[in-house]
Amino acid sequence: MSQNKFVIPGDVIITGSYTPEQNVILDGDKIMSTAIGFYEIEDNRVNVIPLTGLYTPKIDDLIIGKVMSHSALSWDVDINSYYTGMLQASDIFGRDYSPSKDDLSLKLCVGDIISTRIINAGGSRGPLLSISGQNLGKIDSGELVKISPTKIPRLIGKHGSMIQTIESSTNVTITIGQNGLIVLKCDDSAGLKKAVESIKMMDKALHNTNLEEKIQNILDEKN
Known part of the structure; x- marks a missing residue:
């Protein structure tokens, strides 16, 4: 029901x-x-x-963020939340990191987009992030789409059904951040356009009435 x-x-x-x-x-x-x-x-x-809302950080969530600034010890990352994420320099440089020898801007610059994971959601300086792991780190290409974080479960679908339908119908590779930021990669501009349009329709829909049918109509459109 x-x-x-x-x-x-x-x-x-x-x-x-x-x-x-x-x-x-x-x-x-x-x-x-x-x-x-x-x-x-x-x-x-x-x-x-x-209906609306910013992202509430949760431990182990995979999110997509944008580097805002950095100090000698860490980067500040916009994660579409009330809080700013913090990525420590030691997460990239290791325990031997030295502020006097290592330049953070050689690794990540202001404006860079990263795929990251939350490893501590309750820090006094905001959620602690990590890019140590498979498929994490700087994102060099792709189209960035932003939707309400509350719509992410709907985009994924039951057992991943919705996102799999969009990917298989468009040949687009989609990386979903639980914070509402999504990166789409595809060499086919027509497929990319359909995927973006499908995701934006899902974001605008107030409820699920005929949503799957509407998405399928977009995907079935001829180029």
Whole structure:
């Protein structure tokens, strides 16, 4: 069962044996909204998709960020959040990093886009980032698209179904940041255009009514 209805904080969405997930709370046997948006019920799981919102950092999330500045010891990274991410110099240079010998700007410059992972979300200076790992680091090419972070689960789809459909239909390689930033790479401009259009439509849609059909129509269009 999948349902959609506009709710505000405090609204009772449903009563009974359901699993509360994002932006809802359980009060006795009632599941109540904690955000303004549309609720969804699927496989007995209840979520509210907020209409707007910045990214809330979570440990181990893969995100995409933009280098804003750097000090002698770290880079400050815009992660589309209330907080600024921090990437320590030692994450790239290693334990032997020396501010007097190593130049941070030789590795990452202001404006560079990076794929990174959150390793600590509760630091006093903001979330701690790392680019140590497979497919992490500076992104040298691709088109950057920004959507609401709350729409990322919808873009991925159940068991990755939606994003797989877009990739297979367009031959576009898509890197999704949980913070709402997405990088698309493709040599075919027509395929890239379809993928971008599909993602932007998903971001604008207020609920899931006929969304898959609308996306499929975009993907099926002739070049």
